[in-house]
Amino acid sequence: MCFSLYFARFALPLQKEKLKIMGIFGFFNKDKKETLDKGLQKTKTSVFDKLARAVAGKSKVDDDVLDDLEEVLITSDVGVDTTLKIIERIEERVARDKYVSTSELNGILREEIAALLAENNTDDNDSWDLPTDHKPYVILVVGVNGVGKTTTIGKLAWQFKQAGKKVYLGAADTFRAAAVEQLCIWGERVGVPVVKQQMGSDPASVAFDTISSAKANGADVVLIDTAGRLHNKVGLMNELKKIKDVMKKVMPEAPDEVMLVLDGSTGQNAFEQAKQFSAVTQISSLAITKLDGTAKGGVVIGISDQLKVPVKYIGLGEGMTDLQLFNKTQFVDSLFKHE
Ligand SMILES: Nc1nc2c(ncn2[C@@H]2O[C@H](COP(=O)(O)OP(=O)(O)OP(=O)(O)O)[C@@H](O)[C@H]2O)c(=O)[nH]1
Numbered sequence: 001m002c003f004s005l006y007f008a009r010f011a012l013p014l015q016k017e018k019l020k021i022m023g024i025f026g027f028f029n030k031d032k033k034e035t036l037d038k039g040l041q042k043t044k045t046s047v048f049d050k051l052a053r054a055v056a057g058k059s060k061v062d063d064d065v066l067d068d069l070e071e072v073l074i075t076s077d078v079g080v081d082t083t084l085k086i087i088e089r090i091e092e093r094v095a096r097d098k099y100v101s102t103s104e105l106n107g108i109l110r111e112e113i114a115a116l117l118a119e120n121n122t123d124d125n126d127s128w129d130l131p132t133d134h135k136p137y138v139i140l141v142v143g144v145n146g147v148g149k150t151t152t153i154g155k156l157a158w159q160f161k162q163a164g165k166k167v168y169l170g171a172a173d174t175f176r177a178a179a180v181e182q183l184c185i186w187g188e189r190v191g192v193p194v195v196k197q198q199m200g201s202d203p204a205s206v207a208f209d210t211i212s213s214a215k216a217n218g219a220d221v222v223l224i225d226t227a228g229r230l231h232n233k234v235g236l237m238n239e240l241k242k243i244k245d246v247m248k249k250v251m252p253e254a255p256d257e258v259m260l261v262l263d264g265s266t267g268q269n270a271f272e273q274a275k276q277f278s279a280v281t282q283i284s285s286l287a288i289t290k291l292d293g294t295a296k297g298g299v300v301i302g303i304s305d306q307l308k309v310p311v312k313y314i315g316l317g318e319g320m321t322d323l324q325l326f327n328k329t330q331f332v333d334s335l336f337k338h339e
């Protein structure tokens with residue numbers, strides 16, 4: 001375990017950070033909204049620039065504006081199918097209201113997209129609580145190379161710890177020595193134990209050890225990191241199946257959740273990866289990372305409309321606090337609100 005040294009080096013500064021956060025607790029929602037607005041800034045700017053061009057010189061939403069709007073949404077990575085649904089809703093609205101001014105377009109887009117996403121039956125994730133019928137709750141984290149799995153695990157561990165939960169991490173990415181080390185660094189920063197074995201060992205065996213330790217120590221939640229290779233479908237399928245089968249030997253319910261991490265900055269590729277993974281294994285939740293620093297944030301709208309798997313978390317930076325619970329309405333509000 002990489003647990004021993006954490007207290008002296010990290011616990012004290014972390015306590016200070018915690019106190020600071022508690023001090024501004026009353027403003028947390030405002031803070032969260034600002035982080036979201038700031039994180040989505042590039043996407044926002046790009047969408048607004050395109051929208052401004054689409055309505056330039058026009059006072060009324062007509063067929064030309066709708067054609068341009070379609071292009072705006074597609075080039076903002078919303079995806080063709082979802083874009084068509086949005087355009088259809090706006091056409092209906094224009095037909096119903098007879099005259100729709102272009103100055104109302106942002107507001108209408110916000111309302112119609114929020115309504116469209118609400119039709120998808122996936123629930124919003126509004127707290128860091130976990131089902132309490134058994135412990136530990138086991139989350140197996142999967143995704144291709146470099147999408148942000150290990151970082152998301154670190155951020156999640158921090159959030160769960162803040163929410164008063166006892167967290168264990170399992171370094172089942174045994175493919176690279178640096179991967180184990182990276183998870184250990186997160187474990188130290190957050191102040192949670194990391195169960196590991198040497199590089200090259202069997203990921204399923206690490207998962208087994210982690211859940212066994214977590215169970216023996218009364219942990220609430222276990223996060224298992226995995227290697228990002230997607231060499232071929234059969235290889236991946238076998239590896240994930242083996243990890244799951246071995247987990248069940250310790251806890252028949254495990255894994256409670258298979259979370260797929262997607263890199264939002266890859267736009268439509270993220271969408272494709274979600275489809276490919278779902279074909280290979282049952283995915284129960286999604287985390288979409290790197291929405292800061294990209295103009296492709298519209299992909300979240302397409303993913304949450306098209307996939308029946310809920311987007312639970314969004315990543316808005318590299319820091320420990322840069323992970324948010326995904327809320328459809330807040331996301332659409334932030335994206336289309338012109339301050
Ligand atoms: N800007 C930004 N960077 C992020 C975010 N999430 C992860 N990263 C960065 O993306 C890079 C890759 O993240 P990792 O967590 O190592 O990704 P991984 O999926 O574990 O990668 P492998 O283990 O190689 O498969 C790191 O430099 C992270 O700091 C995010 O939300 N925003």
Ligand SMILES: [Mg+2]
Pocket residue numbers: 149150151173179225226
């Ligand atoms: Mg990793």
